[in-house]
Amino acid sequence: MxxxxxxxxxxxxxxxxxxxxxxxxxxxxxxxxxxxxxxxxxxxxxxxxxxxxxxxxxxxxxxxxxxxxxxxxxxxxxxxxxxxxxxxxxxxxxxAAVAAPDQPTQAATSHGQSTVPAPSASPTDDPGVLVDQLNGITLPVMSGWEKPDSTVGGYPTMWTKETFDCPGDKGQFCHHAIVTSRTATATDLKTAEAIAKHDITDAADDAYDKDILGSRHYGGMVSHREVRSASVVVAGRTGYLVRWSVKTGAGAGGYVESLAFPSSVGSESMIIVRFAFDAGAGAVPPTGMDRITEGIRVIGGTQNGGVGSSVAPPAP
Incomplete structure (x- = not known):
């Protein structure tokens, strides 16, 4: 029982x-x-x-x-x-049922990242909305995208339905674009700008260099250049984004972005949304990152909440 x-x-x-x-x-x-x-x-x-x-x-x-x-x-x-x-x-x-972010339980490939089963419970069955309940936000799922049964690193994930053979590893498949949402863990960084600039290197490595098993599905990341760095308003809060153009050892490379902004719930911890969009045939243009960013909303439609309010913690 x-x-x-x-x-x-x-x-x-x-x-x-x-x-x-x-x-x-x-x-x-x-x-x-x-x-x-x-x-x-x-x-x-x-x-x-x-x-x-x-x-x-x-x-x-x-x-x-x-x-x-x-x-x-x-x-x-x-x-x-x-x-x-x-x-x-x-x-x-x-x-205890929430999987630790860096402990995958199911091997799969997606931009060189391992995936784990998605949580079975969701506050919405709307296929057009990706819910990050922990951080109190929703992201729009665009046409041609889906919410998978498995997630990247245990984080809320959406990706393009169409897949192709990874250019650096023909035995694996890759998606043309992937988006994940997570809580920032760098407690020594306090601003959205600092967090986004700190996270972009890890985001690029995870998407286009090596996965946790050392595989290089894109032949590794050869070089990168910053194509955008700016403040942006997300769900009514001021955030910051950093976007790189990445060249890889195999394939056409792609674009990676780290978007950081404060949550509207609880202690207003910083949220990081990562974007990885391949270049080349079948690619989603980088403007899709902006469309998703513009569609991010607070759960419940207010600036102060919507997440698990049935039993509040006791007053200190």
Missing amino acids: SMTTPPGWYPDPGSPAIERWWDGTAWTGYTRAAGQPMVPVVPPAPPAAVTVPLPPVGERPPGRGRVVAVVVAAVVLVAAIVAGVALLRKDDSGP
Whole structure:
């Protein structure tokens, strides 16, 4: 029988340096620094007191009744502790079910990146919307794109439906374009500009150089040049983007972009949206990045929320 994980503070799947409030059914927008005292989980009430019948005083050894009562009380206490510990163990209905970003569980190829199964639960079945519930945003899924059954690195992902043989590895397939959304983990960087400029190198390496197994599906990244770097408004918040044109050892290369902006929920952690668009035949033009950026919205349609508000954390 599956048990539901109780509301409480748990490590944020996208940023180990913070904890995020789990309301019993979904992640919320509430966050805090890691290491603070956990909200206590109250174990189930112990069974009603057990009455142990004792023989008349003259027929029992001295102290026997006290020993029996102490043993029974100890058994009840141990049972309550075990039940409380079981509640703290997180099964597939709670925070432990969120895959760690860099621990893929299913080998596949997409811009040289491993993929993992997508979460089974989604706040919307609309095929035209990609939901990043952890960060409280939605992204538009353009015509010719899809939300896959597997995700890149465990992050919300969408990619073009059409695939082709990877130019540097004919035994694998690649998509013409891929977009992912995630929480920024560089806690020492505070501005959208600094985060975007820091992330773009990793984004380019992940998309066009080596995957985690060392494969070079595009023959490796040979060179790059910056083609755009600017402030941009995303979902009503001021963000920053950096876009590179990338040349690869095989194929026509492509474009990669890191877009950073603050979330509108919780502690307003920075969000990173990564774009990887191939060049050449069948390619999606880089202007598609701008169209997706313009279509990013806050879940619920307001600047302050929409994510898991059924049970809020207790006041400090």
